[in-house]
Amino acid sequence: MQNTLYYGDNLHILRDHIPDKSVDLIYLDPPFNSKANYNILFKEANGSMSKAQITAFEDYWHWNEESEKTFDEIVQTAPANIVKMMESFRQFIGHNDMMAYLTMMCIRLIELKRILKKTGSIYLHCDPTASHYLKILMDGIFGIQNFRNEICWKRTSSHSDSKKWSHIHDILLFYAGGGFTWNPVYLPHDPEYVKNFYRFHDEKGQYRLHEIIRTASMGPRPNLVYKYKGYTPEWGWRRIRPKVEALDRDGRIEWSSTGRPYLKRYLHEQKGTLASSLWIDIPPISGMATERLGFPTQKPEALLDRIIIASSNEGEIILDPFCGCGTTISAAQKLGRIWIGIDITHLATNLIKFRMRNQFGLEQGKQYKVIGEPEDLTGARQLAKQDRYQFQYWALSLIDARPYGDKKKGADTGIDGFMYFQDYEGKKRQVETIIVQVKSGHVGVKDIYEFGHVIDRENAAIGIFITLENPTKPMTKEAVIKGFYKPKFIPRQFPKIQILTIKEILAGKNPDIPPFVEAPYKKAARHDGGQMDVLETDD
Numbered sequence: 164m165q166n167t168l169y170y171g172d173n174l175h176i177l178r179d180h181i182p183d184k185s186v187d188l189i190y191l192d193p194p195f196n197s198k199a200n201y202n203i204l205f206k207e208a209n210g211s212m213s214k215a216q217i218t219a220f221e222d223y224w225h226w227n228e229e230s231e232k233t234f235d236e237i238v239q240t241a242p243a244n245i246v247k248m249m250e251s252f253r254q255f256i257g258h259n260d261m262m263a264y265l266t267m268m269c270i271r272l273i274e275l276k277r278i279l280k281k282t283g284s285i286y287l288h289c290d291p292t293a294s295h296y297l298k299i300l301m302d303g304i305f306g307i308q309n310f311r312n313e314i315c316w317k318r319t320s321s322h323s324d325s326k327k328w329s330h331i332h333d334i335l336l337f338y339a340g341g342g343f344t345w346n347p348v349y350l351p352h353d354p355e356y357v358k359n360f361y362r363f364h365d366e367k368g369q370y371r372l373h374e375i376i377r378t379a380s381m382g383p384r385p386n387l388v389y390k391y392k393g394y395t396p397e398w399g400w401r402r403i404r405p406k407v408e409a410l411d412r413d414g415r416i417e418w419s420s421t422g423r424p425y426l427k428r429y430l431h432e433q434k435g436t437l438a439s440s441l442w443i444d445i446p447p448i449s450g451m452a453t454e455r456l457g458f459p460t461q462k463p464e465a466l467l468d469r470i471i472i473a474s475s476n477e478g479e480i481i482l483d484p485f486c487g488c489g490t491t492i493s494a495a496q497k498l499g500r501i502w503i504g505i506d507i508t509h510l511a512t513n514l515i516k517f518r519m520r521n522q523f524g525l526e527q528g529k530q531y532k533v534i535g536e537p538e539d540l541t542g543a544r545q546l547a548k549q550d551r552y553q554f555q556y557w558a559l560s561l562i563d564a565r566p567y568g569d570k571k572k573g574a575d576t577g578i579d580g581f582m583y584f585q586d587y588e589g590k591k592r593q594v595e596t597i598i599v600q601v602k603s604g605h606v607g608v609k610d611i612y613e614f615g616h617v618i619d620r621e622n623a624a625i626g627i628f629i630t631l632e633n634p635t636k637p638m639t640k641e642a643v644i645k646g647f648y649k650p651k652f653i654p655r656q657f658p659k660i661q662i663l664t665i666k667e668i669l670a671g672k673n674p675d676i677p678p679f680v681e682a683p684y685k686k687a688a689r690h691d692g693g694q695m696d697v698l699e700t701d702d
Contacts, residue, residue: 164480166502166525168492170512170535173484173505177274177294180534181512184280186499187479189471190491191275192288192462195264224267226258232629236268245550248303260291263298271484283475284311284339288462305338312337313366316466317443339474348473349435350444361430365414372417375407376400388595388601394422420499438469445469445604467494475500489515502531509553512536513560540631543665547603548630555579555601561668577617577661585679586624588651595624595650597676602630608637615645615660624648627674628662638662649687650677 164185206295227534234253235293239247249269256262285305287506289297294313302310314335317366359372375386377398387399391407400407410416415427445465467490471481477499483491486504492515496500506512512533519525527533536557537543559566564580580599584591600614611628618626628634639662647656657675 164501164503166496166531167504167519168512168515168531169503170507170533171505172507173654174271174274176505176535177278177484181274181278181482183277184283185480186278186482186503187212187283188471188475189275189279189283189285190288190467190481190590191286191485192483192487193271193485195270195290195293200241219476222571224260226260226263231264232546233270237266237269237273238510241269243270245273245303245527253301253526256296261293261296264293265687267298269300269304272300274446275484276304279340281340282342282344284337286314286470287336287338287361288312289334289336291330291332291334294336297477298336301336301338308341309338310336311339312440314440314442316445317441318447335470337474344474344476344479346473346476347434348438348469351435352430352433353436358428363378363427365427367414367429369430370427371430373428374401375410375416375426382615390522394424412639438473442469443464444465459597463488463492464490465496467491468498471495471498471500486515487511489518493522496525501591509536509556509560510566513556516560519689520686537669538665540666543631543669551603555604558601558603558668559599561665562599562627562629562674563664564597564627573583577613578621582627582676582695584624586650586652586677595677596621597625597627597674599627599629602628602632603633606630606632606638607635608641611641611660611662615641618645618659624650625657625675625676626660628660629665629668630662631665635662635664651675 169180228394234249239248249266252265253262275285278695287297287301298310298313312335314337315335316335318333342433357369361369363370363372377387377400378395379398381398383397384399387401387403388395389400391404392398392411395479395562402410407416410426417427419425419426444464447463448687459552471491471494475481478501478502480501481491482503482505484505486506487506488511492502492504496519504515506515512535516527516533519527519531523530525531537546542556543554546557556566559580562582564582567576567578567581577600578598579601582597582599583594584597586595587593598618600610600617611634614626614628617623628642628644642658642660643663645659647668648659649656655677657677661674663672663674
């Protein structure tokens with residue numbers, strides 16, 4: 164199976180594209196209870212946060228016709244125990260946002276169970292608001308016997324909450340079938356523990372003294388009761404004589420002043436402290452972190468590193484059905500796993516493609532494939548008909564422009580996207596703007612005339628007009644009349660207004676713009692070679 168990024172509803176993607184029992188590890192972080200839109204945050208060319216935020220998706224679940232249809236599908240097709248569970252939820256919870264969320268999750272978790280190998284593992288990341296309901300749901304679908312852990316991740320520091328204890332943690336529900344992959348994770352020893360127990364030093368390093376003889380609580384072992392160097396433990400040694408002799412030759416046995424032997428355990432030979440279900444050592448992503456990409460729900464890569472290392476091996480398949488900005492995908496790529504990501508917005512898939520290119524040097528169509536995006540004019544028309552905002556985001560990604568503003572929430576400014584480049588003369592540098600406008604419907608000369616006014620108003624260097632339909636001759640003439648932009652650093656000129664059709668862009672035509680164009684999204688840290696050692700580092 165090849166690394167694959169899917170655009171679309173994960174329920175349909177799972178059903179149409181992912182075979183039974185084909186995935187080794189699933190991680191999902193489904194949105195709920197944020198009471199806010201999930202926005203993509205951008206920085207302006209000068210480094211300040213942009214006021215223009217793009218709604219990636221809205222965390223609003225309401226009981227409606229779609230919820231009722233999905234619930235009816237569960238009743239008609241799910242196993243009897245799941246149907247009884249969902250009917251009990253409905254009687255207890257009623258028809259509200261929580262019930263709509265659980266219904267949406269139930270139908271998808273059934274599909275995730277279908278695609279998960281019998282030896283596979285699944286981690287569901289959730290807010291404590293819904294974790295108790297999701298635990299029951301997971302018990303019903305994956306089996307109580309396959310519940311392994313409820314992991315508590317401390318995601319933030321203590322803060323003031325009105326009349327309640329500070330909410331500082333998330334829950335991860337871990338389920339796995341028989342024979343599942345398990346690679347224990349060790350954490351560095353606590354400095355205080357090292358100070359108290361590893362109190363001795365020699366030429367080999369820091370060490371502690373550990374019992375090498377049996378104690379009364381362990382009971383006697385006659386075959387291990389023997390004399391060595393004049394010492395015969397009452398309950399016997401913990402190792403056979405040849406091994407004790409070998410340890411002694413290696414300088415690993417220390418005799419106390421009373422003549423009692425001890426085994427030297429060196430600190431550098433110990434793996435560390437075994438990680439527990441309480442994760443307090445992985446901090447959230449700070450505002451200044453190099454891995455922060457502007458996704459408010461982005462999780463730290465160290466969190467995914469730990470899950471992937473513990474519950475999969477190199478070459479195995481990792482799936483994230485709510486992949487957001489692609490942290491799971493990035494961690495899987497870095498650790499040598501095959502990955503599958505699914506998201507319902509082109510904002511997310513565009514960001515992930517950009518991330519794969521800049522972090523790992525991966526190119527779409529070579530090291531991974533993208534399914535669900537338009538590949539030709541027919542597909543582009545279908546997307547425009549289905550959702551003009553998603554069409555707009557997809558079209559902007561074709562020329563590496565970043566979206567601007569949230570047209571769903573505000574007035575139309577005549578600007579759909581931005582690009583920036585640096586113009587300079589000698590040591591003097593100036594950031595110049597390229598404005599992009601995308602049209603999926605009928606276009607005419609009036610659109611170009613008005614676009615020219617937008618360019619003037621914004622004092623932009625260049626305007627790129629992307630259209631699904633072919634431009635008319637008057638449109639082309641109006642664009643030419645606008646003239647050229649002449650940069651200071653190269654003896655060239657560039658058309659002030661450039662009209663590009665989707666057909667032309669898909670055929671390989673690019674905007675005629677100056678070099679040194681800034682990246683559309685914030686770059687995450689580069690992982691040279693595509694795979695690297697594990698580092699300790701809101702989707």
